[in-house]
Amino acid sequence: MSGPVIDVKGLVKRYGQRTVVDHVDLTIMQGRVCGFLGPNGSGKTTTLRMMCGLLTPDGGSGTCLGHDIIAERDAIKRQTGYMTQKFGLYEDLTIRENLEFVARVYRLDHVRSRVDAALERLGLATRQHQLTGALSGGWKQRLALAACVLHEPKLLLLDEPTAGVDPKARRAFWDEIHALAGQGITVLVSTHYMDEAERCHEIAYIAYGKLMARGTADEIIDGSGLKAFVASGPGADRLAPLLRDAVGVTAAAAFGLDLHVCGPDEAALEKAIAPFRADPALAWERTRPTLEDIFIHLMGEARDNAEAA
Amino acid sequence: MGFLLRLWAMIGKEALQLRRDRLTFAMMFGLPIMQLVLFGFAINSDPKGLPTAVLQSDNSKLTRALVAAVGNTGYFSSTQAVSTEAEADELLQRGAVQFIITIPGDFTRKLIRHETAQVAIEADGTDPATVGGALAAIGQAASQTLARELSGPLASYGTPAAPVDIVLHRRYNPEGITRFNIVPGLLGVILTMTMVMMTALAVTRERERGTMENLLAMPVRPIEVMAGKIAPYVLIGGVQVAVVLVAAKILFAVPFVGSFALFGAATLLFITVSLAIGFTFSTIAQNQLQAMQMSFFFLMPSILLSGFAFPFRGMPAWAQAIGEGLPVTHFLRIVRGLMLKGASLEQISGEIAVLAFMLILVSALAISRYRVTLD
Ligand SMILES: Nc1ncnc2c1ncn2[C@@H]1O[C@H](COP(=O)(O)OP(=O)(O)O)[C@@H](O)[C@H]1O
Numbered sequence: 001m002s003g004p005v006i007d008v009k010g011l012v013k014r015y016g017q018r019t020v021v022d023h024v025d026l027t028i029m030q031g032r033v034c035g036f037l038g039p040n041g042s043g044k045t046t047t048l049r050m051m052c053g054l055l056t057p058d059g060g061s062g063t064c065l066g067h068d069i070i071a072e073r074d075a076i077k078r079q080t081g082y083m084t085q086k087f088g089l090y091e092d093l094t095i096r097e098n099l100e101f102v103a104r105v106y107r108l109d110h111v112r113s114r115v116d117a118a119l120e121r122l123g124l125a126t127r128q129h130q131l132t133g134a135l136s137g138g139w140k141q142r143l144a145l146a147a148c149v150l151h152e153p154k155l156l157l158l159d160e161p162t163a164g165v166d167p168k169a170r171r172a173f174w175d176e177i178h179a180l181a182g183q184g185i186t187v188l189v190s191t192h193y194m195d196e197a198e199r200c201h202e203i204a205y206i207a208y209g210k211l212m213a214r215g216t217a218d219e220i221i222d223g224s225g226l227k228a229f230v231a232s233g234p235g236a237d238r239l240a241p242l243l244r245d246a247v248g249v250t251a252a253a254a255f256g257l258d259l260h261v262c263g264p265d266e267a268a269l270e271k272a273i274a275p276f277r278a279d280p281a282l283a284w285e286r287t288r289p290t291l292e293d294i295f296i297h298l299m300g301e302a303r304d305n306a307e308a309a
Numbered sequence: 310m311g312f313l314l315r316l317w318a319m320i321g322k323e324a325l326q327l328r329r330d331r332l333t334f335a336m337m338f339g340l341p342i343m344q345l346v347l348f349g350f351a352i353n354s355d356p357k358g359l360p361t362a363v364l365q366s367d368n369s370k371l372t373r374a375l376v377a378a379v380g381n382t383g384y385f386s387s388t389q390a391v392s393t394e395a396e397a398d399e400l401l402q403r404g405a406v407q408f409i410i411t412i413p414g415d416f417t418r419k420l421i422r423h424e425t426a427q428v429a430i431e432a433d434g435t436d437p438a439t440v441g442g443a444l445a446a447i448g449q450a451a452s453q454t455l456a457r458e459l460s461g462p463l464a465s466y467g468t469p470a471a472p473v474d475i476v477l478h479r480r481y482n483p484e485g486i487t488r489f490n491i492v493p494g495l496l497g498v499i500l501t502m503t504m505v506m507m508t509a510l511a512v513t514r515e516r517e518r519g520t521m522e523n524l525l526a527m528p529v530r531p532i533e534v535m536a537g538k539i540a541p542y543v544l545i546g547g548v549q550v551a552v553v554l555v556a557a558k559i560l561f562a563v564p565f566v567g568s569f570a571l572f573g574a575a576t577l578l579f580i581t582v583s584l585a586i587g588f589t590f591s592t593i594a595q596n597q598l599q600a601m602q603m604s605f606f607f608l609m610p611s612i613l614l615s616g617f618a619f620p621f622r623g624m625p626a627w628a629q630a631i632g633e634g635l636p637v638t639h640f641l642r643i644v645r646g647l648m649l650k651g652a653s654l655e656q657i658s659g660e661i662a663v664l665a666f667m668l669i670l671v672s673a674l675a676i677s678r679y680r681v682t683l684d
Pocket residue numbers: 015020038039040041042043044045046047
């Protein structure tokens with residue numbers, strides 16, 4: 001199968017009066033790693049839950065792995081690995097017992113040898129009889145990933161798998177994700193980290209329940225039409241609070257000693273920074289906006305829309 | 310000053326949290342009121358209006374006056390007239406009546422001949438607390454009636470020294486030993502306590518720890534989750550029953566006259582009902598604390614209104630109605646019937662049917678409330 005693995009249209013989820021996911025369309029091709037970004041509470045978890053049959057959408061339709069997300073939940077569940085945002089394995093079972101339980105629920109054959117192999121790959125073979133609750137955050141996440149690929153799923157939905165994990169463990173985690181994608185597994189992974197977003201083949205950005213941007217990192221940056229400047233020199237970083245609320249500026253932030261400013265309209269942006277450009281000690285240069293610039297910009301836009309509605 | 314301010318901040322926070330926790334709030338006011346009502350109104354250690362069968366082989370003005378007087382004591386109600394001893398026995402064994410009053414055919418004749426006449430009373434001794442007051446009342450009623458009746462036109466016959474000899478016979482528990490009654494009740498209460506609470510906790514624990522979402526994302530069916538959660542506790546319940554029974558036999562020499570197979574089947578049914586109730590609680594409770602609170606809320610009336618702690622027939626009608634709605638009430642009757650009276654399947658079938666009906670109702674509720682999704 002090389003068609004779309006996820007293909008959903010117009011997904012809507014409401015809680016009471018609030019529309020938490022608002023007409024989200026998403027198509028992901030086989031073998032791709034898609035980063036799912038968005039501020040807290042923007043509806044990432046809710047969207048993932050609708051895709052794996054844990055929540056019933058209030059509107060919209062679509063397929064995962066060719067199965068209808070509403071009518072064929074069980075078929076999707078059998079071929080999908082879903083890693084919950086909160087650690088979902090049993091802390092009062094040992095590492096091995098957890099993996100064996102998962103293997104049995106999926107009715108896998110050769111439970112012992114599969115679990116042995118998974119433990120070996122993880123490097124947890126010597127600790128297999130420890131209680132899972134005793135593992136550190138990074139290990140827990142790797143164990144959770146091992147548990148959700150035990151049944152050899154074709155699709156992985158990972159919900160903030162690296163939140164609160166140190167950089168080394170994060171890197172190891174992402175190496176594993178790419179190894180899995182190399183085997184043809186499709187991955188949709190939510191994250192807040194920009195460096196992780198850049199490791200994805202493509203990105204979907206959601207804010208206030210609306211899908212705001214879609215494509216590769218370059219496509220999103222080029223398509224945004226955002227302009228950016230970087231200022232360097234003594235005290236450049238201290239200008240951020242002065243520029244942040246200026247007309248025409250979406251974001252102004254200090255990066256080390258430098259200042260990074262961006263805005264959607266070139267003329268307005270130039271006008272905003274003009275007073276500071278007069279300072280001969282500062283060097284101003286055009287620069288390519290970063291993904292973060294764009295996300296902050298999109299978030300503001302989505303908020304304005306949400307408030308206008 | 311700093312101390313008081315911080316203390317005030319702390320008190321304010323606790324009060325806010327408490328107000329948000331509706332269930333705890335309700336429990337705080339609900340439990341004392343419930344206790345007050347139950348202890349104050351529902352519990353009557355001198356039960357009256359006990360159902361009685363009257364086997365009256367002699368039908369004279371005297372005996373009719375005697376039966377009327379017995380009714381007037383207030384201790385006996387719906388005095389059911391039966392015509393054969395077998396019929397009366399059946400009623401007593403089924404638990405439909407508490408007493409059988411037998412007036413022998415030669416009652417009036419003996420009195421007239423200045424002989425001592427006999428009235429036989431058979432009491433269901435499985436619940437000794439129910440019997441005491443009623444027996445004292447009947448003796449008094451009999452002597453007063455006869456004194457009055459024999460003083461009118463019959464005065465010429467004179468009054469014998471002891472006109473009536475009341476022969477008491479406690480059935481099933483001849484010595485009126487309280488613990489014979491306690492053991493079946495304890496069985497029911499222990500099972501209710503562990504079964505309801507354990508399952509309620511087992512399911513809410515998954516939700517509270519966040520493992521439920523993971524479980525639901527895997528291909529397990531609701532019935533598999535429910536049965537899988539319940540099964541280990543059925544076993545635990547079985548062990549609890551065995552322990553109580555063996556202890557009762559060894560320590561208190563409580564007899565067991567009925568069928569073990571029937572007892573096993575009835576117990577299994579009761580355990581399953583209790584587990585289903587616990588499971589239903591878990592579909593409502595948000596966390597383990599709430600599950601615990603709900604279980605206690607259920608346990609209280611199960612102890613007080615089931616006939617375990619206090620005589621069932623001593624309770625007012627509304628309390629009896631609540632009691633009838635509790636599975637443990639029916640289990641208690643079944644176990645008393647089986648252990649002490651040697652009841653047959655047919656005699657306990659009514660109670661079994663009620664339990665089975667409860668099981669269907671509660672399971673349907675549990676399954677309809679259980680969600681494979683997180684909606
Ligand atoms: N069960 C629920 N009931 C009510 N609101 C909910 C529920 N689950 C999520 N929400 C709301 O939906 C919004 C989106 O949540 P979520 O999908 O978890 O966001 P994200 O994962 O992007 O942080 C949040 O504002 C959250 O408060």
